[in-house]
Every structure is written in C-alpha cells, then in structure tokens.
Amino acid sequence: MPAAAELRVRYAETDQMGIVYHANYIVWMEIGRVEACRCHGVSYAEMEADGFFLAVLGVEGNYHAPARYDDIVRIETMVSSLQSRMMEFSYAMYRASNNELLFTGKTKHMFLNEERRPTRLSEKYRAVLAAAYAADHPA
Amino acid sequence: MPAAAELRVRYAETDQMGIVYHANYIVWMEIGRVEACRCHGVSYAEMEADGFFLAVLGVEGNYHAPARYDDIVRIETMVSSLQSRMMEFSYAMYRASNNELLFTGKTKHMFLNEERRPTRLSEKYRAVLAAAYAADHPA
Amino acid sequence: MPAAAELRVRYAETDQMGIVYHANYIVWMEIGRVEACRCHGVSYAEMEADGFFLAVLGVEGNYHAPARYDDIVRIETMVSSLQSRMMEFSYAMYRASNNELLFTGKTKHMFLNEERRPTRLSEKYRAVLAAAYAADHPA
Amino acid sequence: MPAAAELRVRYAETDQMGIVYHANYIVWMEIGRVEACRCHGVSYAEMEADGFFLAVLGVEGNYHAPARYDDIVRIETMVSSLQSRMMEFSYAMYRASNNELLFTGKTKHMFLNEERRPTRLSEKYRAVLAAAYAADHPA
Numbered sequence A, B, C, D: 001m002p003a004a005a006e007l008r009v010r011y012a013e014t015d016q017m018g019i020v021y022h023a024n025y026i027v028w029m030e031i032g033r034v035e036a037c038r039c040h041g042v043s044y045a046e047m048e049a050d051g052f053f054l055a056v057l058g059v060e061g062n063y064h065a066p067a068r069y070d071d072i073v074r075i076e077t078m079v080s081s082l083q084s085r086m087m088e089f090s091y092a093m094y095r096a097s098n099n100e101l102l103f104t105g106k107t108k109h110m111f112l113n114e115e116r117r118p119t120r121l122s123e124k125y126r127a128v129l130a131a132a133y134a135a136d137h138p139a
Helices: A024-039 A044-049 A123-136 B024-039 B044-049 B123-136 C024-039 C044-049 C123-136 D024-039 D044-049 D123-136
Strands: A003-008 A053-063 A072-082 A086-095 A100-112 B003-008 B053-063 B072-082 B086-095 B100-112 C003-008 C053-063 C072-082 C086-095 C100-112 D003-008 D053-063 D072-082 D086-095 D100-112
Touching: A003 A024, A024 A044, A024 A053, A024 A072, A024 A086, A024 A100, A024 A123, A044 A053, A072 A123, B003 B024, B024 B044, B024 B053, B024 B072, B024 B086, B024 B100, B024 B123, B044 B053, B072 B123, C003 C024, C024 C044, C024 C053, C024 C072, C024 C086, C024 C100, C024 C123, C044 C053, C072 C123, D003 D024, D024 D044, D024 D053, D024 D072, D024 D086, D024 D100, D024 D123, D044 D053, D072 D123
Parallel strands: none
Antiparallel strands: A003 A072, A053 A100, A053 B053, A072 A086, A086 A100, B003 B072, B053 B100, B072 B086, B086 B100, C003 C072, C053 C100, C053 D053, C072 C086, C086 C100, D003 D072, D053 D100, D072 D086, D086 D100
C-alpha cells in the first residue's frame, strides 16, 4: 500500500495554458517521497542532519491529465527498488475530487555522505526503507 | 548540429545541497526547445497565437554532474522525432566553462488546438520542424 | 482574528544559503490570502470563474528570521483595507514549532473583469470581504 | 547611470491569468543586482566564496504593466543606499520592445559573515560598491 500525501495547487504553479506547468510535478514527486519517508518513520531533514543525502540521478514522468488551480492532488509514493547505494521511488498522482489519474513517474537516487560521495545508509535508515519496500511489495 | 542556448544559473535555482535543484533542468529543457524552434525560425509565442499548443506528454532526465550558482549552462536541443500529431526533443546540457556534461533528457509532446484537442500542425510550422529534424539527422 | 493557513517548507524552496529563498514568501502570501478568502466563504477559483480577477498592484515584505526546510509555517492573513475597486491584505508568518515571527508583509490588489479592466466586485463577493474586514477590525 | 541586465520571460513564469506571475519579479530583482555587481566588477559568487553573504531584509515592488511570455525584460538596477552593514538596491524593469515600464522595486540587505552574523564588508568589496553608489548618484 503506497504512502499518500496531499497538496493543493497554487496559483504560482499554473501557466498561461490554464493548467499546472509540467515541471511542478517533479517538485511534487519530492513532496511525495518526503511524506512517504515520514509516514514510514524517517524524517528526510533528520537524515541530512545525520549526514546522508539523497541525490537525484534520474527522473521520468508521464502526463495523463492536467491538474488545475486549486485542485487537491493526492500523491501515492512507493519504494520501487532498494539497493546498497541506490534506490528508486515510483509515484502516481490523482485529482482528489474525482480520482482521475494525472501523472505517473519515477525517480532514481544515490545515497551521498557529507562529502557528497556515494555511501551506504546507516542501519537505522536502511531498516526503515527496507520495511517500506516490503510493505509496498507483499510476498 | 543541435541548436544551442545559454543561461546563467540563478540563486533562486539552487537548494540547500548547494547545487541546482533538480526540477529546474525540466524548466531549462523548455528554454532549450523554445530557442531551438526560434533558431529554426519558429517563435513558440507566435505558434500559440496561431492556435497551436505543444502539450507535454512525458519528460525524462539523467543527472550527470551538478550545475552550480552563477554557472553558464549551454543547452543543446535536437528534434529527435516528428510525427503527424506528436514530436520529441532531446537535450544535452553542459557547463560552458569546462564543457562538462551536466544533464541529458527528452520530452515528448502532442500538438493541441485552441480547444486543447489533438491536432496536426499547419504546413507552415510542419515544414520548419521537418527541416529542423532533417538538420539534426543528416542522411 | 486573522485567518490562518499552514504549509510545510519544500526542499525546492531552499537555496544554497541553507534557508528559504526570499521570493517564496511572496508565493506564500498568495496561499495565505486564498485560504483567508476560503475560510470566509469565498473560493478564489470560483471568483475567477465568475469573471473577477484580483490583480496584484504592489507587494512588500520584511524578513525577521529565516524559515528552514521541513518547517511548518503558519500564515495569518487579514483584510487590511477594502475599497470599491481595490483591497489590501496583510500577513504575518510564524514558525509553527516555536511561534517565532518569520515574515510580515502586505499586498495591494485591484479588481479586474474578464477583459482585465478595473471593476467593482459583485455584491456576493463584496459582502463576504466586508465581513472579513469587519472580523479583522472589531469596533 | 544604472546597470542593465536583460532576460527573456520563460513559459514557467506565466500563470493562468496569461501574464507573468508576480513573485517572479522578486527573482528578477536578484538577477538585476547580481548583474549590477558584476558590471561594477564584483562577482556575487566570489563574494560568498570570500565569506560575505547579502541577506535580504526587505523587498517592495509596484506593478505597472504585465510582462508576458517571451518578452525581453530590461532590468535597471542602482545602489540606492550603502551603509557600513546594510545596503539597498532599487530597480526599474521595462519591456525592451517598447520601453514600457513594468515594475519598480527596492530590496534592503544586511551583510552577513560565514556564521551568518552581521558584519562589515572587506575593503575590496566596499570600494567597488561605493564606486557603484557614486556612479548612480553623481554630485
């Protein structure tokens, strides 16, 4: 079961086509994964304070229907892959009012240490993300 | 030969990791394709005024090295596919000072009319984009 | 009593100084006034659908302490002036965790019609905003 | 004579009113002052590397006419006040195609050191900013 977060579309996020500008969904994926981590017990702010950074290696997104100003968007986020130095999240976004699918996407990340070099997570964070992965992939 | 555009990284585009926030490259791809169109003789602003909209269907991006505040970034853009109702652009971004590759990406688009329904481009625009495609794909 | 809204600081909103980039507070004022209107019974999205636009004539802001990534920010918004064709909102923003004052600001607006010309609000909207003004300014 | 910078309006900077979203002018003021510093011989990136930060204490802006997508905007920036620990810039923005005034604004700054505490600039930077102030305020 994916972790869910909600946000309301800001006027600043629209463009002159009258819909949400496409790059904002990339920002929204960040909100999705941070809330997914939080809901599994990991604060990303704390993770950075502990010296672990989640660098973005890749993003991809597909646009199914446009979000509009003032819509409430529900973001469902899953841990789709977890390796020793990398992980992936996948996302689906819906218009909350009618459950219409708006966007699907993925992001790929590498764990970095304070010197911004590839590293392994400490056991504390690793265990939580592994539990999140397991929750999203029942046997 | 791809069309090239340059921009200077804004302070607003950095994040607390001390590098450019990853969603900005998605905005920069837009700048790349608009300048690519302009350099082939198509103003996107005019194209919208003529009732053609280039809706974004998909984006993907890979991050090779981080851009930093005040860097000059060179964006090279190519028309990588041109069909009757859709097209794709591909992009490579470099730090101008040392030609380091920062980012590669693609965007996929559908042509929409003023009612925001799929449409074919008028001959005027089609011819120019076809020439751009041909220039990027010499026989 | 001012209307209150809350938001959580996004990673995208930080800059390389390690704090929230200052222009984001201007976006947050927009969120504050939209939520203030909503909490007084006016949906700004509906207001635009009814042909009334709230153009921004002026903004000002003073920065008291920096908001940081993942902070919850509380925005208190008041209708500080209401005239026939113009209105002003004033704002105070606090870090929710410790009630520290972060930012105070004002925005000045003109009512525009669908042709984007100055207009008076319809009685429906006027009455609600007048009630909001009165609530914020008890005799 | 104020220092001038130019930028082209990005699609991302428009909103559903069909004009530039108002918070972007605050970002553009940052571009204006950085280019003004550069044109007087100060790189703000270097200044930060040397341990001096220009924190924003206050902003204000007045909107005279809307910038639109693809417009070229000319930003004229002046040093309007220079004190031992603080300074102010003032800005005027014009549509380059017809010299129409779009926006006027001011920002107020405090110099901070690496510990983010108020400080005085080193003589190197002070002299350049004083020259910029003098150039903008002939006797």
